[in-house]
Structure formats: C-alpha cells, structure tokens
Amino acid sequence: MWVALRWDWNLDGWIITVGVLSAVAAALLGNFLVLRRMSLLGDAISHAVLPGLAAAFMITSSRNSLPMFLGAVIVGVLTAFFTEWIRSVGDVDEGASMGVVFTSLFALGLVMIVQAADHVDLDPSCVLYGAIEMTPLDKISVAGFAVPRAALSLGIVALANLAFVTLFMKELKLSSFDPALATTTGFNATLMHYLLMILVAVTAVASFESVGNILVVAMFVVPPAAAYMLTDRLTTMILISVIIAASSAVLGHIAALTVPGWFGYRSTTTAGMMAVVAGLILLFAVAFAPRHGIVVKRVRHHLLGLSILADDVVALLYRMDERGESLRLNANQLATVFLVDRFSIRAVLRWLRLRDQIERSSDGYNLTNEGRTRAQGLIRSHRLWEQYLVTLAGIDADRIHDKAESLEHFTDAELRSRLDQETNAPTVDPHGRPIPNEERS
Amino acid sequence: MSWRDLLLLQDYNTRVVVSSTALLGCAAGLVGTFTLLRKRALMGDALSHATLPGIALAFIIATATGHNGKSLTVLLFGACITGLMGVAVILVLRNSTRLKEDTALGAVLSVFFGAGMALLGVVQQMKGGHAAGLEAFIYGKTASMGFNDAMLISGVAFVCVLVCLLLFKEFKLLCFDEAFAGSRGVPIVLLDLALMALVVMVCIVGLQAVGLILMIALLVIPAAAARFWTQQLSTIVFISAGLGAAGGMTGAAMSAAFANLPSGATIVLVCSLFFLFSMVFGTNRGVLVRFLRRRRMNRSVARQHLLRAIYEVLESSGDFDQRAVSFASLLDKRSWSAKRLSRSIQSAAQDNLLDQTDGQVHLTDEGINEASRLTRQHRLWELYLITYAEIAPSKVDRDADAIEHVLEPEVVLELEALLKASHANVPPSPHALGTES
Numbered sequence: 059m060w061v062a063l064r065w066d067w068n069l070d071g072w073i074i075t076v077g078v079l080s081a082v083a084a085a086l087l088g089n090f091l092v093l094r095r096m097s098l099l100g101d102a103i104s105h106a107v108l109p110g111l112a113a114a115f116m117i118t119s120s121r122n123s124l125p126m127f128l129g130a131v132i133v134g135v136l137t138a139f140f141t142e143w144i145r146s147v148g149d150v151d152e153g154a155s156m157g158v159v160f161t162s163l164f165a166l167g168l169v170m171i172v173q174a175a176d177h178v179d180l181d182p183s184c185v186l187y188g189a190i191e192m193t194p195l196d197k198i199s200v201a202g203f204a205v206p207r208a209a210l211s212l213g214i215v216a217l218a219n220l221a222f223v224t225l226f227m228k229e230l231k232l233s234s235f236d237p238a239l240a241t242t243t244g245f246n247a248t249l250m251h252y253l254l255m256i257l258v259a260v261t262a263v264a265s266f267e268s269v270g271n272i273l274v275v276a277m278f279v280v281p282p283a284a285a286y287m288l289t290d291r292l293t294t295m296i297l298i299s300v301i302i303a304a305s306s307a308v309l310g311h312i313a314a315l316t317v318p319g320w321f322g323y324r325s326t327t328t329a330g331m332m333a334v335v336a337g338l339i340l341l342f343a344v345a346f347a348p349r350h351g352i353v354v355k356r357v358r359h360h361l362l363g364l365s366i367l368a369d370d371v372v373a374l375l376y377r378m379d380e381r382g383e384s385l386r387l388n389a390n391q392l393a394t395v396f397l398v399d400r401f402s403i404r405a406v407l408r409w410l411r412l413r414d415q416i417e418r419s420s421d422g423y424n425l426t427n428e429g430r431t432r433a434q435g436l437i438r439s440h441r442l443w444e445q446y447l448v449t450l451a452g453i454d455a456d457r458i459h460d461k462a463e464s465l466e467h468f469t470d471a472e473l474r475s476r477l478d479q480e481t482n483a484p485t486v487d488p489h490g491r492p493i494p495n496e497e498r499s
Numbered sequence: 500m501s502w503r504d505l506l507l508l509q510d511y512n513t514r515v516v517v518s519s520t521a522l523l524g525c526a527a528g529l530v531g532t533f534t535l536l537r538k539r540a541l542m543g544d545a546l547s548h549a550t551l552p553g554i555a556l557a558f559i560i561a562t563a564t565g566h567n568g569k570s571l572t573v574l575l576f577g578a579c580i581t582g583l584m585g586v587a588v589i590l591v592l593r594n595s596t597r598l599k600e601d602t603a604l605g606a607v608l609s610v611f612f613g614a615g616m617a618l619l620g621v622v623q624q625m626k627g628g629h630a631a632g633l634e635a636f637i638y639g640k641t642a643s644m645g646f647n648d649a650m651l652i653s654g655v656a657f658v659c660v661l662v663c664l665l666l667f668k669e670f671k672l673l674c675f676d677e678a679f680a681g682s683r684g685v686p687i688v689l690l691d692l693a694l695m696a697l698v699v700m701v702c703i704v705g706l707q708a709v710g711l712i713l714m715i716a717l718l719v720i721p722a723a724a725a726r727f728w729t730q731q732l733s734t735i736v737f738i739s740a741g742l743g744a745a746g747g748m749t750g751a752a753m754s755a756a757f758a759n760l761p762s763g764a765t766i767v768l769v770c771s772l773f774f775l776f777s778m779v780f781g782t783n784r785g786v787l788v789r790f791l792r793r794r795r796m797n798r799s800v801a802r803q804h805l806l807r808a809i810y811e812v813l814e815s816s817g818d819f820d821q822r823a824v825s826f827a828s829l830l831d832k833r834s835w836s837a838k839r840l841s842r843s844i845q846s847a848a849q850d851n852l853l854d855q856t857d858g859q860v861h862l863t864d865e866g867i868n869e870a871s872r873l874t875r876q877h878r879l880w881e882l883y884l885i886t887y888a889e890i891a892p893s894k895v896d897r898d899a900d901a902i903e904h905v906l907e908p909e910v911v912l913e914l915e916a917l918l919k920a921s922h923a924n925v926p927p928s929p930h931a932l933g934t935e936s
Binding site: 092095096097098100101105144147148149150151152153154155156157158161162164165166168169172173272273275276278279280282283286287314318321323324325326327329330331332333334336337340344350352 | 535538539540541543544591592595596597598599600601602604605606608609610611612613614615616617618619620621624712713715716718719720722723726727759760761763764765766767768771774778784786789
C-alpha cells in the first residue's frame with residue numbers, strides 16, 4: 059500500500075503544514091473551551107457565521123475575502139455574546155441557549171443569502187467551506203517564497219493564539235477554574251472570556267474558510283479532551299493537546315491517501331480523516347490513560363480484588379491453624395468459601411506460591427513462614443481495629459467484624475502501632491481471641 | 500397563490516408540507532422538552548451529525564453487494580445504526596470517564612461527521628455516487644416533501660406522543676431527580692436509552708425531510724421557549740409541542756406564500772420569534788415578569804426599612820405621641836441616598852402610612868402599627884439569633900436585616916413561643932441603636 063502512496067512534497071507537504079497549523083491553533087484554545095464546558099462553541103460558530111458573510115457580501119457586493127472575514131468574525135463573537143446573554147438574562151441552560159442562537163443565526167443567514175442570490179450566485183456551501191486539498195493551489199509570495207495563502211493566515215492565527223495562551227496563562231487558568239476568585243484578585247474574568255471568544259471566532263473563521271469546518275470543530279474538542287484524560291496539569295494538558303493535534307493532522311493526511319487504497323479506491327477527504335485520526339487517539343486515551351482510562355481503571359480494580367482475595371486466603375489459613383484444625387482446603391473448596399470463580403482463586407493461589415507464601419501439600423495448602431508473617435500482620439490489623447471500634451468508637455461487638463474486615467487490607471505497620479497505642483496495647487480482641495505480635499523484620 | 504387558498508390548504512402540495520412540518524414540530528417539541536430538562540439540548544445536534552457515516556456506509560455496502568444504494572429504507576437504517584452508536588459513545592464518555600457532557604457531545608459530533616465526510620469522499624468515486632443525492636440528507640428539501648415522507652413523519656410523531664404519554668411519570672423522575680428515580684427501582688439506563696431512541700427517530704425522519712439545522716432548532720427552541728411560561732412539566736410539554744407545531748405550520752405556510760423564503764430557515768426564524776417573545780413576556784420566568792417581581796420586592800424591602808428606621812428614631816426620642824421625625828435624622832439612619840429615601844417616603848405616603856410636612860415625616864395610625872410590627876419582627880429574630888444561634892449581639896443586626904422581609908406570620912408566632920415573648924409590645928433592641936455607617 060505504501061508503494062501506492064503518491065507523495066509530492068510541494069502538494070502534500072503544504073497540505074500537512076496547513077492542517078497542522080489549523081489543528082494547533084484550534085487545540086490551543088480548545089483546552090479552555092473544554093474546561094469551561096463550551097466545547098460545542100466551535101460547531102455553533104461554524105454554523106452561525108452565515109449572516110455575517112451574507113451581510114458583508116450585500117454591503118460590498120463582492121466576494122472579497124477581507125470584508126467576509128470581518129463579517130464572519132463579528133457574527134462569531136456575537137454568537138458567544140448572545141449565548142452568554144440568553145444564559146444569564148433568560149436563565150436558560152448553556153447548551154440550550156447555544157442551540158437557540160446558532161440555529162437562528164444560520165436560518166437568518168440562509169434567508170439573506172437567498173435574497174441576495176437574486177443578483178449573484180452565492181452558494182452557502184461554497185462561500186462557507188474551503189477544502190484543505192485546494193490550499194496549495196492558492197499561493198502568494200512572501201519574501202520571495204511562494205507560500206499558500208492559507209498557510210500564511212493560519213500561521214499568523216496560530217502564533218497569535220500561542221502568544222495569547224503563554225502571555226495570559228495565569229489569568230486564563232484562574233478565570234477558567236474560578237471566575238469569582240479571578241475577579242476578586244483584580245483582573246476582569248469577563249474581559250478574559252470575551253478575548254478568548256474573539257480568538258475562537260477568528261480561529262474558526264480563518265480555518266474553515268481555508269480548510270473546511272469539520273477540521274476546526276474537531277480540533278477544538280478532541281485533542282484537548284484526549285489530553286484531559288491523560289493529565290491533571292493544565293500546562294501539560296495544553297502541550298499534549300498540541301502534540302495530539304499536530305500528529306492527527308499528519309497521520310490524517312497519510313490515512314486519507316492510503317486507507318481507501320486498501321479497498322480499491324483512490325484517496326478521500328483529508329479533513330475528515332484528520333478528525334477520524336484525532337477521534338481514534340481520543341479513544342485510545344479514554345481506554346488506556348494511565349490514571350483515568352476505562353480499561354486501566356478496570357484492570358486496577360480487578361488486581362485490587364485479587365490482592366484482597368490473596369489477603370483473605372492467607373488470613374483464613376492462619377485462623378485455621380490457630381484453631382488447630384487439621385482439615386485442609388483445596389482450590390475448589392476455597393472458591394466456594396470466598397464466593398469467587400475458580401479462575402480467580404487459581405490465579406491467586408499460583409501467585410501466592412510463586413511468592414513462597416503458601417505451599418501445596420498432599421491434602422491442600424499450608425502457610426510458609428513468609429505467608430505466616432503476612433497473615434499475622436493482617437490478623438493483627440483486624441483484631442486491633444475491632445478493639446479500637448469497640449473501645450473508642452463505641453460500636454457493639456457483634457457489628458464490628460465487617461468494618462474490620464474491610465479496613466485490615468489498607469492498614470500498614472505504622473497505622474497498626476498507632477492503633478496499638480490508642481487501645482493501650484491489648485493482648486486479646488473483643489471476641490477474646492489473641493492479637494498476634496508485630497513481626498519485626 | 501392567494502391567501503385564501505393558503506389558509507384553507509387548498510393546494511395539495513402545501514397541505515402535505517404544512518401538515519407534516521406541523522406534526523414534526525409537535526413531536527420534536529415533545530421530545531425536546533425532556534432532553535432540554537436533562538441538560539442535553541444539543542444531543543440532537545451531535546446525533547444528526549452522527550448519522551452521516553451511517554448513510555454513507557449503508558450506500559457503499561448496499562451498492563457493493565449489488566442492491567439499490569439509494570433506497571430510503573437502507574439509508575435510514577444506516578443512519579439509525581451510527582446515530583445510536585453515537586448516543587452510546589456519548590453515554591459511555593459521560594458516565595465512565597472524567598469528560599463532561601458537552602465534551603462528549605462535541606467529540607462524537609466532529610469525529611463521526613469527519614468519518615462521514617471521509618466515506619462520502621469514497622462515495623464520490625463510485626459509479627452513480629454523484630447522483631446519490633446523499634447531501635440532501637444533510638440539508639433537506641422541505642418544499643419537495645412527498646406523501647411518503649408525510650406518512651413517515653406522522654407515524655414517528657404518533658409513536659413519540661404515545662411513548663411520552665405512557666412513560667410520562669418515569670421521564671419526569673428521570674429529568675428531575677435521577678438518583679431518586681434509581682433508588683425507587685426505575686431502570687434509569689433503559690429509560691435514558693428509550694428517550695435517546697426517540698431523539699434518534701425524530702432526528703432521522705426530520706433530517707431527511709427538513710435538514711440538519713432545522714431539526715436541531717425544532718428540538719431546542721420550542722422546549723426552551725415553553726419553560727418561560729410555567730413550572731409544571733405537563734404544561735411545558737404541552738406548550739412546547741404546541742409551539743413546535745405552530746412554528747412548523749406558520750413557517751411552512753409563509754415560505755409557500757412568499758417566493759424568496761426557504762422553508763426550513765423560515766420555520767426556524769418563526770420559532771426564534773416565539774422564543775424571543777416567550778423570553779420577554781413569559782408569565783413564569785420571563786425577563787419582564789422577573790424584573791417586575793424584583794422591583795416589587797425591592798420596593799417592599801425599602802418600605803420596611805423606612806418604617807423601621809422611623810420607629811427607631813421615635814424610640815430614641817420617646818416621642819410616640821407626635822410620631823414625627825425629621826428627614827435629616829432618617830437620612831443618617833441607614834446608608835441610603837436622599838433621593839432614594841424621599842422616593843420611599845412618597846410611596847409610603849401614597850399608601851397612607853405616613854404624611855410629610857416640610858422636612859418632617861409623621862406616621863399615621865396605620866403607619867405606627869405597621870412600623871411596630873416590623874420592628875418587633877426584626878428584634879425577635881435578633882433575639883433568636885443571640886439565644887439559639889449564639890451570635891454576638893453586635894453582629895445580629897445585618898442577619899436580621901436580611902431575613903425580616905420574608906418572615907411569615909407562622910414563623911413569628913413560633914419565635915414568640917420560643918422566646919416566651921409577650922404578644923403585644925415591641926422588645927427593646929438587644930444592641931445599641933446607632934446610625935448605620
């Protein structure tokens with residue numbers, strides 16, 4: 059397949075450059091949109107700018123890009139403004155007010171365009187959305203180099219966003235997490251909000267008039283969302299989101315050229331594939347993020363369950379020895395005792411044998427010395443907790459077992475010695491069983 | 500076409516279009532109320548974008564296996580599948596990760612739409628792909644709606660109304676107190692899915708008939724507008740469905756009457772006008788009503804402050820026979836401007852609580868009764884705070900100031916019982932009465 063890749067640096071190189079610039083510019087600001095729960099603003103603006111374009115066209119009666127750009131940006135900012143206004147004045151939930159505003163503006167724009175279309179053909183889809191594949195064709199000369207116009211404009215936007223985010227990092231952080239505190243510390247959170255909204259509008263308009271709307275709408279949300287899954291620090295989140303945005307732009311273009319080839323077609327839409335690749339990265343982050351990933355959390359949960367089961371097994375063997383029972387339990391019987399499936403108990407028993415904590419005899423399992431030390435610590439925790447709950451928390455002796463049972467797994471030697479002090483170093487628990495001594499290692 | 504023809508729906512085509520958009524508006528308004536109350540107003544937005552890859556994929560698979568890719572059933576089936584997938588992903592992202600609702604919506608919307616665009620890019624290269632008319636799914640063609648579309652819409656609207664009526668109580672619980680509903684044994688996830696399935700259904704028939712933007716608008720705007728009129732859920736649902744139907748009908752009729760009005764956009768704009776009107780004039784949460792309510796409250800608070808201030812001045816001078824105080828002494832009493840003070844004095848004078856003669860304010864019989872009642876209320880609360888909440892006497896004035904205006908007679912009776920206060924007289928102030936800074 060790679061052989062089939064028709065690569066032309068003068069074409070594909072520029073497409074990737076434009077894609078990366080647009081993606082990075084959007085992702086930089088997107089972090090704050092995601093944190094402020096305004097992720098859908100990019101989508102709203104991309105629909106809402108229509109009346110701005112139509113008005114610019116009606117006033118100047120030309121399709122000159124500067125007035126169109128200005129008109130679109132103004133309406134984009136107005137979208138954010140109206141949304142905020144309806145939310146606060148009308149007491150309407152954020153999503154709903156956004157929905158009301160952008161659909162109304164889009165409809166208004168559509169009516170205006172149809173009115174204007176009497177004079178000149180103004181196709182909404184053609185006015186609104188450029189295509190990233192076309193960007194290398196529209197070049198202008200900058201300092202002797204022929205550079206696509208889109209690369210230049212998006213480069214400027216990306217730099218402006220970068221400057222904004224680095225210069226106002228502290229203010230943005232504070233006003234995103236705690237606008238009230240931001241206002242009391244002396245800078246204007248509302249001003250910050252509208253500065254951000256202006257840049258979002260500029261980025262959105264600059265992007266979708268050159269590379270299409272779907273790319274920028276995706277890049278406002280998806281890379282920051284993936285970064286949010288991966289870290290808890292804002293600076294790291296911004297860095298990661300930029301890296302994800304840039305790599306999904308690069309990989310997206312390559313995928314657009316290669317993937318359809320596997321099914322016997324030529325290339326497909328680059329912007330769409332960039333969004334898809336970003337989505338796949340998000341999917342990966344959602345599943346495997348080291349702390350918050352769904353799969354990782356499941357696995358961690360399962361491992362914790364197994365380690366608690368291992369605790370319970372050694373504690374049971376210890377108690378049986380203590381009572382002097384000669385009966386030995388095999389794996390199936392242990393599974394019945396602990397109400398777990400046989401697979402889990404086998405895994406736990408194998409793990410305990412690997413760590414030399416139990417050994418297998420002809421009729422079942424025995425604790426080794428190492429296993430006895432572990433069990434002793436657990437039993438000591440359990441009985442100290444029972445003593446503590448009865449003497450200091452005043453709970454009835456017949457209701458303490460379950461609490462002690464869950465606490466024993468999370469009690470280390472240090473906590474045990476403090477419990478020991480608090481309960482005046484008892485030798486027997488409330489049920490009259492001996493509390494084993496702390497094993498010194 | 501004359502107005503009479505239009506109003507009586509003489510023309511067959513107009514009749515089909517107007518009645519279907521009205522039905523669609525009604526169904527969307529109904530379902531939209533519940534999604535709005537679940538703070539998922541833009542679910543329709545995400546969903547309708549998520550149907551695109553399904554449409555494209557259904558076309559590709561059907562064509563590749565030698566079936567008719569343009570068959571409406573096939574395309575709708577594909578749209579349903581990816582629409583439901585989108586909903587599932589949104590619910591998973593919201594419920595099992597730290598991502599918030601809006602981020603989940605935005606991510607699903609853009610990624611699914613991106614996938615749809617990529618698939619459409621492939622469709623363009625297929626034989627007959629250009630003629631597939633798949634774009635019509637995105638933008639919709641209201642004016643050319645046929646009898647089949649109308650039947651489909653009526654069917655879906657009927658199902659929506661039926662499900663909403665049958666599950667009304669459950670949906671209500673789901674919207675207002677999910678946790679409580681769960682504790683009562685209501686299957687939350689199933690209900691949520693049922694609601695989302697309704698949204699998917701409405702979206703898909705609507706998309707195909709009227710287009711993406713109009714569909715989002717019909718799901719959001721009538722419901723948001725209805726909330727300004729009442730608190731009662733059954734009434735909200737009713738108004739929202741009514742507004743949706745009225746919007747759909749008026750918009751479609753207007754676009755049929757005037758040459759240059761695209762029907763979808765006109766329907767949205769009519770709905771937006773309904774929304775604006777409701778936002779301003781809504782009888783329950785409307786801006787105007789809330790403004791008037793707040794002004795009435797402010798006035799009554801100002802009146803109560805004035806009367807208590809007069810009482811306290813009278814108390815310090817001991818002049819309960821003449822019941823006259825000077826304007827200047829009142830001005831010193833609180834931090835109010837001379838203008839505001841004289842305005843409250845005037846309004847109180849209009850209600851015969853006091854009369855004023857050059858710089859002197861004189862309480863009438865009615866006025867002194869009211870003033871002593873208010874002062875008593877204020878001090879009872881202060882005493883209560885000092886005795887039972889153990890707040891220092893120097894600090895209670897402000898707290899009592901905030902609550903005295905909303906004390907009900909029953910609460911006052913309870914305070915009397917608690918403090919063993921006698922029924923008639925005003926207790927002395929528990930703190931020094933100075934001029935307020």
